[in-house]
Structures are given as C-alpha cells and as structure tokens.
Amino acid sequence: xxxxxxxxxxxxxxxxxxxxxxxxxxxxxxxxxxxxxxxxxxxxxxxxxxxxxxxxxxxxxxxxxxxxxxxxxxxxxxxxxxxxxxxxxxxxxxxxxxxxxxxxxxxxxxxxxxxxxxxxxxxxxxxxxxxxxxxxxxxxxxxxxxxxxxxxxxxxxxxxxxxxxxxxxxxxxxxxxxxxxxxxxxxxxxxxxxxxxxxxxxxxxxxxxxxxxxxxxxxxxxxxxxxxxxxxxxxxxxxxxxxxxxxxxxxxxxxxxxxxxxxxxxxxxxxxxxxxxxxxxxxxxxxxxxxxxxxxxxxxxxxxxxxxxxxxxxxxxxxxxxxxxxxxxxxxxxxxxxxxxxxxxxxxxxxxxxxxxxxxxxxxxxxxxxxxxxxxxxxxxxxxxxxxxxxxxxxxxxxxxxxxxxxxxxxxxxxxxxxxxxxxxxxxxxxxxxxxxxxxxxxxxxxxxxxxxxxxxxxxxxxxxxxxxxxxxxxxxxxxxxxxxxx
Numbered sequence: 281x282x283x284x285x286x287x288x289x290x291x292x293x294x295x296x297x298x299x300x301x302x303x304x305x306x307x308x309x310x311x312x313x314x315x316x317x318x319x320x321x322x323x324x325x326x327x328x329x330x331x332x333x334x335x336x337x338x339x340x341x342x343x344x345x346x347x348x349x350x351x352x353x354x355x356x357x358x359x360x361x362x363x364x365x366x367x368x369x370x371x372x373x374x375x376x377x378x379x380x381x382x383x384x385x386x387x388x389x390x391x392x393x394x395x396x397x398x399x400x401x402x403x404x405x406x407x408x409x410x411x412x413x414x415x416x417x418x419x420x421x422x423x424x425x426x427x428x429x430x431x432x433x434x435x436x437x438x439x440x441x442x443x444x445x446x447x448x449x450x451x452x453x454x455x456x457x458x459x460x461x462x463x464x465x466x467x468x469x470x471x472x473x474x475x476x477x478x479x480x481x482x483x484x485x486x487x488x489x490x491x492x493x494x495x496x497x498x499x500x501x502x503x504x505x506x507x508x509x510x511x512x513x514x515x516x517x518x519x520x521x522x523x524x525x526x527x528x529x530x531x532x533x534x535x536x537x538x539x540x541x542x543x544x545x546x547x548x549x550x551x552x553x554x555x556x557x558x559x560x561x562x563x564x565x566x567x568x569x570x571x572x573x574x575x576x577x578x579x580x581x582x583x584x585x586x587x588x589x590x591x592x593x594x595x596x597x598x599x600x601x602x603x604x605x606x607x608x609x610x611x612x613x614x615x616x617x618x619x620x621x622x623x624x625x626x627x628x629x630x631x632x633x634x635x636x637x638x639x640x641x642x643x644x645x646x647x648x649x650x651x652x653x654x655x656x657x658x659x660x661x662x663x664x665x666x667x668x669x670x671x672x673x674x675x676x677x678x679x680x681x682x683x684x685x686x687x688x689x690x691x692x693x694x695x696x697x698x699x700x701x702x703x704x705x706x707x708x709x710x711x712x713x714x715x716x717x718x719x720x721x722x723x724x725x726x727x728x729x730x731x732x733x734x735x736x737x738x739x740x741x742x743x744x745x746x747x748x749x750x751x752x753x754x755x756x757x758x759x760x761x762x763x764x765x766x767x
Contacts (some may be wrong), residue, residue, distance in 0.1 A: 282306045283549040283767060286539055288525045291319025293739040294554030295508040296347060296756025297763075302515035304764050306550075307601055310517060311541055312707075313524040318505035319554070320704060320711070321749070324589055326691060328643040331589040331650055332502055335749050336470055336632040337602065338495040339488045340417065343750035344504070347757070351511060360498040360506030364637065367494035368602035370466070371680045372459050376607075379600065380490075387490050395457040405451065405464075405483070405493065409459065410491055413484035415446065421751065424758050425723045425744035436568070445480040460483045462606050474614050477580075477717050494602065496637055501749075525555075528736065535734040550735045550763055554756075557726050557742035559705035568732045580720060582712035582747050583617050583654035584697050591690040592647040598681040601637045605629050605673075605682060613654070621656030624663065629653045629673050646690070658707035661697040670694070712748075713741025721746075728759050737763055 282305040287294050290312040300310045316322050320334035338344075344355050355361060360537035361610040365382025372378070378394065381387055384406075392399035418435075465475040467485035497503045509519065520541075527540040528551055538547040553560040558576050561569040608626040618625045632650040635642035642648040651673055674686050697709030714720050726743050730736040745751045 284547065285550045285763065286311060286537070286546065286548040287512070288551070288553040288560065289319055289555035289740075290317040290519065291311075291554050291740060292321060292505075292508070292618065292752035293741075293756040294552070295505070295512060296753045296759045297552055297554065297739055298512045298517045298756075299351060299515065300757055300760035301763060302512060302517045303550075304760070305660055307765075308512075308517045310512075310519045310521065311523040311525050311539070312521045314703060315521050316634070317509055317519060317521065319501060321501055321505050323500065323502040323546075324693065326589075326693070329589075329591045329646070329648045330500060330641045331648060332632075332634070333587070333589070335501050336650060337503065338497055338504075338749075340492060340750040341495055342492065344418070347753045348507075348511070350757075352487060353511065355497075355504075355507070358510065361501040361693070362496050362498060362637065364494045364496055364601055366519045366600055367489075368604060369600040370431060370459070370463055370604045370606055372462075373607050374680055374682070377680075378459060378463065382493060384490055391455075391460055394460055395455065396461060398455050398457065401454040403737060405455075407488060409483040409485075410486040412481050413487040413491070415634075416481060416484045417488075417750075420722070421745040421754050422758065423722065423744070424728055425725055426727070426729075428723050440639055446476050447478045447480055447482060448475040450480040451475075462610065465610070466604065466606075469764065473617055474519045474611075477618075477715075479716075479718050479721065482716060490657065490665065496634070498638055499640055500634060500638070525563065528560075528733075529567070530568065530733060533734075534568060534732065536736050537637060550737065550767055552737045552739060552759055552763065554738075554740045556705045556707055557738050557740070558707040564733065564736075567659065568702070568730075570731050571726060576707060580618065580715045580717050581657045581708065582709045582715045582741075584657045584659070584700060584706075584709045585695075585711045586653040586655055586666060586669055586697075587695040588649075588651040588673075588692050589693045589695070590649045590651065591642065592649060592685060592755070593688045593690050594647065595645060596633060596636075596647050596681070596685060599631065599633055599636070601633055602642060603631045603633065605631070605676060605680065607676065617656045617693055621659050623655070623659060623669070624653070625671065627653045629676075631677070656699065656711040657706075659697060661709070663694075666694045666696060707742075713716075713746065728755075729762050735767065 285306045285308050287310045288639045302346050313636050322333045322607045324331040324333050367380045367382050369379045388399045391402045467480045523541050529537045531537045536551045613624045613628050631650045635648040700706040700709040728743050739755045741747045
C-alpha cells in the first residue's frame, strides 16, 4: 500500500491532484465538507431546470486535453464539447451590441466593421497574444512558484516589456474604439484584476478567447467534474462527502500526523489542501501558519459575486448563451471592487443562458439563466440588498433586450458573499481567489509547499498559477509533482 495522501476539498485542483497522485501509487482519500463533489463547480437543479453554480465558461481546451492525455484519455471519453458560435454577445446600450463570432476570421471582420483599420492592429495584437500563450500556458504556468528564476528564459527576456507593461496600455495603443477596447479588456476579468493592473503578458487570455474559442460541454461544466471524479475512482481514489476537516495535527517536530474529520482522527502521511488557503492555515497551531492576518488583509483579491439562478417560463430573445452587459462604465464599477469596498451604483453584469444551446438545462419552451454581478469581497450581504440588485439588472435586461421578462420568472435563487464564506470557507467571501497583479504572480503568490509544516501542501486559486478552471487543473498537477518529489 502506498503512502496516505489526504486531500481537503473536492474542487478542480483537488480532483486533478487526486488523479496524479493515485497514478503515482499513493493511497488517496478526498474529504469534502459538503454533500456534493466539485467545490465551487457544483450543480443546482430545480423544477426541471439545471444550473452550473460556479464556472460557466470553457476556455483553453488544450489544458483539459493535456490533463486527460496524462492518463491516456481524452475529454471526449467523458463528455461532448461544442464550440459556441457565436461565442458571446456584448451589450453597450439599447439596440447597441456586438456579437463575437465563433471563428477568428469572423472576429476580424467584426472589428474592421466597427473601426476601420482595427483589424490590422487586432491581427498584430493576437500574434503577440499567441506568442505569450505559447510561452506562459505551455511552460511558465506549470512552474511551482518557488523561485523568480523559473520565469527567466530567452522567451521571457524577449517579453520583458509585456511583464512590466499592462493590458490596457497594450490594447489601446492603436485601437481607439471604446467598445472594442472593452471587448479586448474583458478576458482579464477572469484573472481578477483591473486591466491597468494586469501585466501585458496576460494578453494570452485574448488568444484563449479569440484564437482557441469558447466551448460548451453538453450537460454543463459539471460534466467535467463528473469526468474527473470517474477518472479518479478508476484509480481507486476514495471520496468522502459530509466530511468536515476540523484540524491538521502535527507531531513534535512539525510534521503532518493526520487530520481530524467530524471529530475523528485519521492518520496521514501527506496532507494536501484544495480548500481556501487562509482557512486551511487556521486548522494549524498559530506558530505553524505561514501567513498572518495582516498579510491576507493586504492582498489584492479577485472579486466576489452576487449570483442569481433563474427559471423563466418562456424562451428569451436578443441574448446569446453568454451575454455581457457593459452598458455602464467598468472603471467606475471596478473602483468599488479594488478601491474602498462598496456596492456599485450601476453594476456591469454577465448572464448565461445555457438552455439556448443545450436543451437539457430547461424544460421545453423555458429558459435557464444565471446572472453574475462582480463585487468586492467582504461587502455587506443581506437579502434586501440582493433583491435591490436583482431588480436593477432585470430592469436593464428588459430595456436593453427589448422584452418583458420579470413577469415570466418561475423562481430565483441567489448566492453571494455570505454563501461563499459558509459553503467554501472563502476568505472574505471571495469567488475567484487572488488577483493576478504583477506583485501577486508566480513566486510572489502563497506557496504550494508549506515552509513551516513538513508534508503539508496547498493547491487552488490562492496559490500558483491563479484563478480559473484551467489554472486549477495546472495547480493540481504542480502540487502533485511537488508531493511526489518530496515523498
């Protein structure tokens, strides 16, 4: 029997680690405090409707392919992928929207139509973005974040101006149309920082968007969770739900001895936490915590979110599978997230209507919709505030898409800051982890391998490489590689 590795949490990074460690011969058990697997990528069902409660975008399909290929598998062995065409729609006002096609040639045409000459600059920008993607996603993001030297090679030296420049300055250099600029800045929202604070190297997200495309797993993102769980179980990974880890116990020299789960001690050789990093350290004695409360309080966090899951008693018009409502100023909204935390007066919001593409999400003739407003972590969260903002976005939805929707609502459920804390032990109720600012990139993020506790490791969105589903898969691989290396 191999060494016992006990994993806290069952999100994407934990599932990836579980698979790699089981393949390497470890005896792996995953402990999940909730009654379902998948962490934030859970599923909600009601009255024949289905909702992905967490991630709804499937970008960077090559990362998923690489993960499954490491086990001699393909995504298609588990779920069916469809490339969305159009990829998404962005509203800027009433009768004022831009539809992003599902192919690069179509996107170039859209830009040229909106601003003459912009297609030439877009092609140049995307060539750089693809180069950054090849350097970053195929190499740098798989580094463990232990040393700044990991970032130094011929390709990164050639791209130093992309490290110290920012996305906003790069995209606005030659394209002036404000709508196009918003579209080019939008992908870095997945990284959880303002465009002017995000290194230009992260333009690789634009290649992920325009070059690699937007995809939909038939049945939703939870199909990916089910696939990874099935893969893990095929290698004898054990999953225990309703299993709350209350303490990480140590021996006299500060080495992991085991975990206490539902008041029961379980001996461990290695502990890996895919749960919230800050929360995990509270399971340790104070002197074995690497990062102080002051440290966490000073970090720049990616947003939290106010989410609504809504069942409509009709099919909606003038919307796409993914629809962004950018009819208010992002910089003003962003200031409420990254400046003094507050609720935005005129929020941008995102909506997903998966039942437009996939009939399994809603009964015939009805529509399933998820709405998301990005928020500062830690803001006040009450039912009355949630209701106020639901009315704001539904009114805007009706005005912008020129249809009545409120009277057709069958039900709605909400999820916000307090729920992120309660369900995921999320620090200040953040939804996406730490923002990928220059000072929170790579080796400057919290470490995967504990500096104070032997055989304690971390994975997920608060460590390397950062927020998002593909980075979570990569984080799981990095953590498992380090465990294998040191054990």
